[in-house]
Amino acid sequence: MEPLTKDTCRGNWGTLLLPINPDDTIDFSRLSHEIDVLIAAHVDGIYSNGTAGEFHTQTEAEFDQISQLLAEKCNVAGMPFQIGVSHSVPAIVLDRIRRTQTLKPSAYQVILPDWVAVTNQEARGFLNRISEAAHPVPLVLYNPPHAKRVLPPAGYQELVETTPGLISVKLLDGDEQWYEQMKPLADRIAVFVPGHHLATGVEKGVAAGAYSNVACVHPKAAQQWWQMMQTDINEALQVQNTIQSFFDAYILPYAKKNFSNPALDKLLAAVGAWAPVGTRLRWPYQWIPETDVADVRKGAHQHLPGWFFDAI
Numbered sequence: 001m002e003p004l005t006k007d008t009c010r011g012n013w014g015t016l017l018l019p020i021n022p023d024d025t026i027d028f029s030r031l032s033h034e035i036d037v038l039i040a041a042h043v044d045g046i047y048s049n050g051t052a053g054e055f056h057t058q059t060e061a062e063f064d065q066i067s068q069l070l071a072e073k074c075n076v077a078g079m080p081f082q083i084g085v086s087h088s089v090p091a092i093v094l095d096r097i098r099r100t101q102t103l104k105p106s107a108y109q110v111i112l113p114d115w116v117a118v119t120n121q122e123a124r125g126f127l128n129r130i131s132e133a134a135h136p137v138p139l140v141l142y143n144p145p146h147a148k149r150v151l152p153p154a155g156y157q158e159l160v161e162t163t164p165g166l167i168s169v170k171l172l173d174g175d176e177q178w179y180e181q182m183k184p185l186a187d188r189i190a191v192f193v194p195g196h197h198l199a200t201g202v203e204k205g206v207a208a209g210a211y212s213n214v215a216c217v218h219p220k221a222a223q224q225w226w227q228m229m230q231t232d233i234n235e236a237l238q239v240q241n242t243i244q245s246f247f248d249a250y251i252l253p254y255a256k257k258n259f260s261n262p263a264l265d266k267l268l269a270a271v272g273a274w275a276p277v278g279t280r281l282r283w284p285y286q287w288i289p290e291t292d293v294a295d296v297r298k299g300a301h302q303h304l305p306g307w308f309f310d311a312i
């Protein structure tokens with residue numbers, strides 16, 4: 001696919017969620033079906049190996065197989081796709097880029113080295129070398145709140161100035177002041193906020209899109225909602241309120257019981273039932289039992305607009 005730019009990296013992106021067999025292996029035939037459904041939902045793009053894609057549990061052989069499958073399908077369908085090459089060992093990140101460049105991803109998603117927190121200088125040095133290796137494929141810096149080093153707005157500004165290939169950041173948004181501080185950066189780079197905050201991010205003039213947990217519930221509904229943000233932001237903000245009330249009532253209680261973000265995202269996908277992903281996570285992580293799904297689905301039907309349950 002064509003490399004993305006800060007202007008073309010936009011919209012509602014669907015994550016790969018790994019279907020896991022009872023013996024803890026990845027079910028590649030279910031994964032293949034899941035990618036087909038994401039393509040059929042006409043999301044703006046598909047990416048692998050975010051937290052929801054459980055990159056932190058994969059072997060190198062599995063990483064290669066997932067990347068290959070995603071690339072084959074997306075290149076044929078003309079669907080933009082990003083490969084997540086995140087790993088806490090910098091040399092492995094470089095190696096993953098070298099092995100996947102022929103797959104022609106639209107961008108690479110990458111975290112900063114994540115065991116010993118990097119200084120500003122080390123972050124610059126890391127991204128520069130990664131960006132050189134990835135060229136002409138650009139980089140998306142994934143900097144979630146659980147990263148060892150979480151950057152303030154000024155930190156991103158500095159990295160944008162020193163890393164030519166950096167076109168986008170994927171992060172948790174903040175309060176009014178955070179949005180004010182991020183505005184100048186949003187002119188230079190595509191800022192992606194969490195899916196369930198996307199209408200706020202758009203309304204503030206900062207967000208270019210989301211790597212979306214709302215797309216985990218239903219990729220096509222999330223796409224429709226993103227389109228609504230371009231034509232009727234007030235209506236889109238109202239839809240966001242319904243999403244928020246569903247999350248508060250039915251998803252937050254699981255977060256409070258210490259289930260991880262991938263566990264929550266897989267629960268959302270099981271509720272939407274658009275692909276046979278299942279709620280199971282890889283060892284040693286705890287997943288939410290399938291037997292809980294029906295109740296949460298009832299809650300989703302009470303809170304979310306009916307078009308969240310349309311067929312894809």
Ligand SMILES: N[C@@H](CC=O)C(=O)O
Nearest residue numbers: 050051052211212213
């Ligand atoms: N934060 C997620 C997106 C979906 O919830 C990720 O891992 O990319």
